Amino acid sequence: MNNNSKTLFARPEAMTDVVSHYCPGCTHGIIHRLAAEAIDSLGIREKTVGVAPVGCSVLAYNYFNCDFLEAPHGRAPAIATGFKRLRPDMMVFTYQGDGDLISIGMSEIMHAANRGEKLTAIFVNNAIYGMTGGQMAPTTLQGQITSTCPAGRDLNETGHPIRMTELLSGLVTPMYLERVSVHSPQHIIQAKKAIRKAFQYQMDNKGFSLIEVLSTCPTNWGQTPNESTDWLEGNMLPYYPLGCFKDSFAEEDK
Amino acid sequence: MTKVLMKGNEAIAEAAIKAGANNYFCYPITPQTEVAEYLAKRMPEVGGVFLQGESELAVANMIFGAAATGKRVFTTSSSPGISLMQEAISYMAGAELPCVIVNIMRGGPGLGGILPAQSDYFQSVKGGGHGDYRLLVLAPSSVQEAVDLMILSFDLADKYRNPVMMIGDGMIGQMMEPVEFPDKIESPDLPPKDWAITGAKGRKPQVVRSLFLDPYKLENSSWHLHEKYELMKKNEVRFEKYKVTDKNEIIIISYGTMARICQTAIDAVEAEGISVGLFRPISLFPFPQDEIYAEAIKKNIKEVLVIEMSTGQMVEDVERAVVGKKKVSFFGRTGGVVPSPEEVITQIKDMIRKKSKSKKKA
Numbered sequence: 384m385n386n387n388s389k390t391l392f393a394r395p396e397a398m399t400d401v402v403s404h405y406c407p408g409c410t411h412g413i414i415h416r417l418a419a420e421a422i423d424s425l426g427i428r429e430k431t432v433g434v435a436p437v438g439c440s441v442l443a444y445n446y447f448n449c450d451f452l453e454a455p456h457g458r459a460p461a462i463a464t465g466f467k468r469l470r471p472d473m474m475v476f477t478y479q480g481d482g483d484l485i486s487i488g489m490s491e492i493m494h495a496a497n498r499g500e501k502l503t504a505i506f507v508n509n510a511i512y513g514m515t516g517g518q519m520a521p522t523t524l525q526g527q528i529t530s531t532c533p534a535g536r537d538l539n540e541t542g543h544p545i546r547m548t549e550l551l552s553g554l555v556t557p558m559y560l561e562r563v564s565v566h567s568p569q570h571i572i573q574a575k576k577a578i579r580k581a582f583q584y585q586m587d588n589k590g591f592s593l594i595e596v597l598s599t600c601p602t603n604w605g606q607t608p609n610e611s612t613d614w615l616e617g618n619m620l621p622y623y624p625l626g627c628f629k630d631s632f633a634e635e636d637k
Numbered sequence: 638m639t640k641v642l643m644k645g646n647e648a649i650a651e652a653a654i655k656a657g658a659n660n661y662f663c664y665p666i667t668p669q670t671e672v673a674e675y676l677a678k679r680m681p682e683v684g685g686v687f688l689q690g691e692s693e694l695a696v697a698n699m700i701f702g703a704a705a706t707g708k709r710v711f712t713t714s715s716s717p718g719i720s721l722m723q724e725a726i727s728y729m730a731g732a733e734l735p736c737v738i739v740n741i742m743r744g745g746p747g748l749g750g751i752l753p754a755q756s757d758y759f760q761s762v763k764g765g766g767h768g769d770y771r772l773l774v775l776a777p778s779s780v781q782e783a784v785d786l787m788i789l790s791f792d793l794a795d796k797y798r799n800p801v802m803m804i805g806d807g808m809i810g811q812m813m814e815p816v817e818f819p820d821k822i823e824s825p826d827l828p829p830k831d832w833a834i835t836g837a838k839g840r841k842p843q844v845v846r847s848l849f850l851d852p853y854k855l856e857n858s859s860w861h862l863h864e865k866y867e868l869m870k871k872n873e874v875r876f877e878k879y880k881v882t883d884k885n886e887i888i889i890i891s892y893g894t895m896a897r898i899c900q901t902a903i904d905a906v907e908a909e910g911i912s913v914g915l916f917r918p919i920s921l922f923p924f925p926q927d928e929i930y931a932e933a934i935k936k937n938i939k940e941v942l943v944i945e946m947s948t949g950q951m952v953e954d955v956e957r958a959v960v961g962k963k964k965v966s967f968f969g970r971t972g973g974v975v976p977s978p979e980e981v982i983t984q985i986k987d988m989i990r991k992k993s994k995s996k997k998k999a
Contacts, residue, residue, distance in 0.1 A: 428837065429836050429837055429838035429839075430836040430838070431836070432834050432836065434702075435846075441848065444842075444844045444846070447842070448837065448842055449836075449837050449842050450834045450835070450836055450837050450842050450843050450844070451834075451842065451843075451844045451845075451846075452701075452702060452705055452834060452844070452845050452846070453732075453844065453845065453846030453847065453848050454698065454701075455698065455701075455724050455725065455728050458694075458695070458698040458701075458724075458725070461690070461694075461695040461696075461698035461699050461701075461702065462698050462699070462701050462702035462705075463702060464688070464690075464695075464699050464702060465662065465698065465699030465700060465701060465702025465703035465704075465705075465710075466702035466703060466705055466706060466834070467702075468660075468686045468688055468699075468703065469660055469686055469703050469706045469708055469710075470706050473836060490691060490692060490694075490695065491691075491695050491698070494690070494691035494695065
C-alpha cells in the first residue's frame with residue numbers, strides 16, 4: 384500500500400469478522416452495519432452495550448464487536464432500562480424485530496419509551512416471524528400469506544397491522560421517532576442518518592429514540608432477494624409511510 | 638447499634654441498603670408494598686436507583702439488566718407478582734446473574750388473598766420457571782432474622798452467581814419488632830465480577846446470556862450450574878433447633894412464622910410434661926435433609942410432625958429426608974389462616990393420645 388492510498392470501504396470496527404447466519408437477501412446484515420457505523424462514527428464502541436432480542440437477530444451479539452445482553456422475548460427495553468439506570472454513562476441500544484417488539488414486548492417498549500429511557504431502539508419490521516419459519520406478525524399486511532394465516536391475513540379476525548412508530552408518536556415523552564427502509568441505496572443512506580442521529584441523541588442524554596427499519600424476509604416471503612425489495616416497496620411503503628414522526632430537537636439540529 | 642422498632646418490610650428494605658444494594662426495581666403488591674414506599678424515600682438519600690416498573694414481568698427483567706452491571710440489585714414482591722417474575726428468574730439463573738428476590742407470601746393459587754401463607758414453597762424451592770436450575774432459598778422467622786438473612790443473601794448471590802430468594806409469609810413483612818442493624822458489614826472474600834458488562838474497553842466483548850444452541854454446550858452449562866447447587870448443599874445448609882433433647886417424643890419440622898407459633902405450643906405442652914422439639918429449616922434450598930434424618934431416627938422420636946401454612950408442600954421434602962424410618966404427619970392451615978398455638982397443642986396432644994392407645998392395644 385503506497386502512502387497515497389486511501390481506505391474507501393472497510394468493515395466497521397464495531398462489527399466482527401464472522402460469517403452471519405442470515406439468509407441470502409435478508410437485510411439484517413445491512414441494518415447491523417448501519418448501527419456499527421453509527422457506533423464507530425461516534426467513537427463509542429468501548430462504552431456501548433447492545434441488547435439482543437429473540438428472533439432472527441437473537442445472535443446479533445456474534446456480529447457486534449461490543450458488549451451484549453441477550454434478553455427474553457420482547458423484554459429488551461426492560462433489560463436495557465435496568466442496565467442504563469445503573470450505568471447512565473454507557474450507551475445502550477436494543478435491536479428487536481416486529482414479533483419481539485410489538486407482539487410479546489408491546490408493554491415493555493411502550494413504557495420504556497414513555498419513561499423516556501435514554502436508549503436507542505432499532506426496530507426491524509419485516510412483516511413476519513422469521514426465526515420460527517414465517518408466521519403472522521402484528522405487522523403482517525392484509526391478505527399477506529404466512530404459515531399461520533395460509534389464506535392471507537384476514538382483518539376481521541386479526542385486526543389491522545400495527546403502525547408502531549405512529550403509535551409511539553402518540554406519547555409525549557419520546558424524543559425521536561423515525562421510520563426508514565433499507566430496500567435501496569438511497570433509502571440505506573437515509574436509514575444510516577437516522578440511526579446515527581438516534582445514537583447521537585442518546586450520547587447527548589436527550590431521551591428515548593426509536594428507528595423503525597422496514598426490512599425484507601425473502602425466505603419466508605417465498606421470494607428472491609430482488610422480488611422481496613420490490614414487494615417491500617410496492618406493499619409495505621404504502622401502509623408504513625417513511626419519515627420522521629417526532630424529533631424534539633429538529634430545530635436545534637439544524 | 639441500638640435497637641429500633643420496625644415493620645418487617647421496612648427492615649428488609651433498610652437491610653438491603655446496609656448490604657450495599659442501592660438498586661431496587663419494584664411493582665406494588667400487598668402485603669409487601671411498604672418496601673417500595675420506604676425505598677422511594679430512602680434510595681435518593683443514599684444516591685441509589687429506585688424505579689417502579691410497569692409490571693412484575695418488566696421489573697424482573699430490569700433486575701436482569703441491572704444485575705449485568707455487576708452491582709448489587711434486588712426486588713420484592715408477593716406471590717402472584719413472583720409468578721410473573723419467573724421468566725426473568727430462569728434467565729438470570731441460566732446467565733448466572735446474582736440478585737436477591739424477596740417474596741412476602743400471600744395465599745394462593747390465583748389472585749388468592751392478601752393474608753399470610755406459605756404456599757409458594759414448591760415455586761421457590763423446586764424451580765418456578767423453566768429449565769434445570771435452583772434458587773438459594775432462605776426463610777426468616779422474625780424481623781431480625783429477615784434483616785440478617787437479607788444481608789447474607791447478597792453475599793450468597795455474589796458467591797454463587799445465582800439469584801437468591803428470601804421468602805417470608807405476610808406476617809414477616811407486616812409485623813413490627815425491635816431490630817438491630819450491624820454497624821459495619823463485613824462481606825467474605827467474594828469472587829471478582831469479571832463477567833460484568835462494563836464496555837469492551839481493553840478487553841474482548843462480553844455477552845451475558847442463557848442461550849446455547851449447541852446441545853452439548855447447553856448440557857455443559859446445565860451441569861456447571863448443577864455443580865454450584867451441589868456446592869450450596871455442602872456449604873449453605875442452615876437450620877435452628879428448639880428444645881431438641883433425647884426426651885422428645887415428637888419432633889416438629891416447621892419454618893418461618895409457623896415455627897414461632899410452634900415454639901409457643903412446645904412451651905405450653907412442656908409445662909404439662911410432654912416433650913416436643915422443633916427443627917426449623919432456615920435454608921429451604923439447600924434443604925437440611927441429612928440433619929432432619931439424624932433427628933428423626935433417634936430412638937426417642939415416635940413421630941415427625943410437619944406444620945406449614947399450606948396444604949402440605951415442605952412435608953414432601955421431610956418425607957424424602959426421613960425415608961420411611963419414622964411416621965411423618967402433617968398439619969396445616971392455609972389461604973391466609975394462621976394456625977393458633979392452641980391448634981398446634983391439640984395436634985400434639987392428639988398424637989400422644991393415639992400413640993399411647995396403640996401401645997395399650999399392643
